[in-house]
Amino acid sequence: MIRFARLVWRNAWRSRTRTLLTASGVAVSLLAFTVLRAVDAGMQGLFDRAGSDTLVVFQDGRY
């Protein structure tokens, strides 16, 4: 297993520029993905924390 792990590492490191560029592409994409998913999670959290026994009386027709 370790022998194969070494082989995998050596193969990746052989074309290190390509490996690092590909990893950077994944990093940028995952950064955007994580932030955008966090926006959705933040909004869902707002609804989840709303009081189940709380009513809001507001002007009709506004929303």
Next chain:
Amino acid sequence: MPVGVMVSDCRASLDLVTVHGVEPERVRAFRDLPVPPEAWRAFASEDAAALVGGTLARRYGWQPGDQVTLTRLSNLSFTVRGIVPEGGGVTDQIIYLPLRFLQTAAVGQGICNQLWVKVKPGRDTAGTVPIIDAAMRGHAVKTHTRLEEGFLRDTTADVRRLVELLQVLAWVAVGVVLLAVANAIAITMRERTGELAVMRTLGYPRPLLAGLITAEAFGVGLLGGAAGIGGAAWLLTQGTVGIGIEGVVFRPQLASAGLVEALAVAVAVGVAGALPPALFAVHRPIVEGLRRVD
């Protein structure tokens, strides 16, 4: 409880400042405001004493004792008496002021924009709605009573559509990088055609070779994913952005489920991007590959 709401911007905004005028003696039935007792005493007894949500205080660098004037909100002046710790809830970005003070200083005597109603335990919450609206029928403004969640959903409907679009873009970003990984692995396989043919001649089975290539992409996905997720986590903890509309404010939140999802996506991108070119490469005829060996 009557509530006076004032906002710095009536449209959807990323820098929304929202003031809630509340009755200090009743607000704790509706909102968890864990501030020190001295801050609470000041809020209950002083006119212009404010409790400020932690995220908003961090955004503007406010500390207890600071005198603040909101130039975008009728030059409303108050003293920060307590900072409500950040907990990811609705209180993070709200300035709470005594309702009487807010009415005198800005919205007008006796005026409020909302009523918050706490239904007693065991009572029918939904059944209370028509009773309230019927009771309010004789007033100047017709009312619409909703559960708090329904009110939040209705108020943020426009922003929600935008957030849904952002989710599509998030998955598009994943799709693009999946293709980029597949392309990088395909180029690598082309370069290693001869090498793979030699390994197969030496007896390395196809599944092992495909596994080695996929493991390489798995590592790249894991490395890139960890860097991207780490960067996002750093950005989100630094950020004090308040996305909101009409006094309903929220901010992006990275929960552990979000981290796990993002890491799983990163690994899946590596594996899914590598598998097709890897399988194609290991199924090429050996002779064709050996022709490329010098």
